Amino acid sequence: MSRRDGTARSPHVVIIGAGFGGLTAAKALAKSGFAVTLIDRHNYHLFQPLLYQVATAALSPADIASPIRGIVRRDRNVNVILANVSGVDLDRREVIAEDHRIAYDTLIVATGAQHAYFGHDDWAKYAPGLKTIDDATYLRRRVLLAFEKAETEADPDERRRLLNFVIVGGGPTGVELAGAVAELGKRALASDFRAIDPRQARVILVEAAARLLTPFDPSISEAAKRALEQLGVEVRLGAGVAAADCSGVSLGNDRIETRTIVWAAGVVASPAGRWLGAETDRSGRVVVGPDLLVPGRPDIFVIGDTAHALGTDGKPLPGVAPVAKQQGGYVAALIKARTAGRTLPPFRYRDFGSLATIGRKRAVAQMGALKLEGFLAWLLWSVAHIYFLIGFRNRIVVAMNWAWNYITFQRWTRLITGMSGARMDAMPTPRAADGQRAPGLRDAA
Numbered sequence: 001m002s003r004r005d006g007t008a009r010s011p012h013v014v015i016i017g018a019g020f021g022g023l024t025a026a027k028a029l030a031k032s033g034f035a036v037t038l039i040d041r042h043n044y045h046l047f048q049p050l051l052y053q054v055a056t057a058a059l060s061p062a063d064i065a066s067p068i069r070g071i072v073r074r075d076r077n078v079n080v081i082l083a084n085v086s087g088v089d090l091d092r093r094e095v096i097a098e099d100h101r102i103a104y105d106t107l108i109v110a111t112g113a114q115h116a117y118f119g120h121d122d123w124a125k126y127a128p129g130l131k132t133i134d135d136a137t138y139l140r141r142r143v144l145l146a147f148e149k150a151e152t153e154a155d156p157d158e159r160r161r162l163l164n165f166v167i168v169g170g171g172p173t174g175v176e177l178a179g180a181v182a183e184l185g186k187r188a189l190a191s192d193f194r195a196i197d198p199r200q201a202r203v204i205l206v207e208a209a210a211r212l213l214t215p216f217d218p219s220i221s222e223a224a225k226r227a228l229e230q231l232g233v234e235v236r237l238g239a240g241v242a243a244a245d246c247s248g249v250s251l252g253n254d255r256i257e258t259r260t261i262v263w264a265a266g267v268v269a270s271p272a273g274r275w276l277g278a279e280t281d282r283s284g285r286v287v288v289g290p291d292l293l294v295p296g297r298p299d300i301f302v303i304g305d306t307a308h309a310l311g312t313d314g315k316p317l318p319g320v321a322p323v324a325k326q327q328g329g330y331v332a333a334l335i336k337a338r339t340a341g342r343t344l345p346p347f348r349y350r351d352f353g354s355l356a357t358i359g360r361k362r363a364v365a366q367m368g369a370l371k372l373e374g375f376l377a378w379l380l381w382s383v384a385h386i387y388f389l390i391g392f393r394n395r396i397v398v399a400m401n402w403a404w405n406y407i408t409f410q411r412w413t414r415l416i417t418g419m420s421g422a423r424m425d426a427m428p429t430p431r432a433a434d435g436q437r438a439p440g441l442r443d444a445a
């Protein structure tokens, strides 16, 4: 690569997305001979697996997010751009990010996924999902406001509606949310109100499949269901949502009246497939080759939740953080190897197991043939999550918060924020139903 003045320039690797995949790639290319540009629409890297704890007032946003510039501050060859990418000019090899056009030699697309409503995008305003910090603080506001509104509500039907919480989707996020909301009512808020008894709040977890946590072994699914039921969660299996509106959900002929529905049922990949004119699967993920390159595009890698890559068993790899991180590390190594005139064997995912937590001291874990449930699994879950959090401060703060919650059952971040100028009766659901953008609700695009 040479500049106009004849001097050599470093090959330019542009990475879109500073999530698990993009950030791992950037860190692996740090202090190398490459010029790296990392673009993200947020100025922070987010540890999504703990978002549900922000939504249920156990942690603060800053505990699970770190500024991207801070993470790469010592990596002088990594440049960070805060911008929303809207396309890629394949002919000119440029990324289009708001007013910028950023030329690349090699492009890594790691833009993740977003909620999917299976063709019912109109449900988004009644049943927000959990993907960003804004989503989490918005959900926290809705959950806490529901209790506040119920405290002053004279109509018993409306009070019941306010104290019903429906979580749609029995994957790890739905299971974790359901356990945390149940504990919020049963423990943390139990003595805070005078007119209502928060312990009477109903938490209903709705799953269309015949069991929870379908990627896990059936015995683990059963253990998770039992643990949730012990926390008072009602688990409805084989129940697909037929309709959602501002006062409830319909499950076939059954109707649950509620003011709070949380969507944890499905994801669709970012629109990167459109930017690249590439083949995508049903979830919009870009079909990549064994080296994570877009077929016919030797300069464009797609990784993480945006990629449809096959495992050694021929099945698509799951949308989980370890896949994204391992893929980020792999493409960085492959880019370096190619520059040195070498190649690497195809990407191979090493699965170290899956974990999901239920309430403040139970979890389920599956690592190959080893299956764990209960407190030991929770300890493993806690250690793994603290280890993978980015930043020493975050690790210390989260560990202390968990210890405090464990001992006292309290959740000190139960702050209702984002209400400046809004009246107490401005429950987000009806407001969103009026056609306004609910505060903090993620853009659908």
Ligand SMILES: Cc1cc2nc3c(=O)[nH]c(=O)nc-3n(C[C@H](O)[C@H](O)[C@H](O)COP(=O)(O)OP(=O)(O)OC[C@H]3O[C@@H](n4cnc5c(N)ncnc54)[C@H](O)[C@@H]3O)c2cc1C
Pocket (backbone or CB within 6 Å): 016, 017, 018, 019, 020, 021, 022, 039, 040, 041, 042, 044, 045, 046, 048, 049, 050, 051, 052, 083, 084, 085, 086, 110, 111, 112, 113, 130, 131, 172, 173, 270, 303, 304, 305, 306, 319, 320, 321, 322, 324, 355
């Ligand atoms: C609530 C929740 C809980 C989860 N729990 C677990 C768990 O317990 N264990 C587990 O392994 N996985 C879990 N996951 C899944 C895991 O978080 C994802 O698989 C992982 O984040 C994928 O990494 P990624 O790099 O592909 O995308 P992400 O980490 O989502 O990063 C994508 C990045 O791209 C940026 N971006 C997107 N579009 C644009 C654009 N147009 N312009 C600029 N920037 C853009 C985003 O801001 C983001 O920073 C969870 C996910 C969620 C939502």
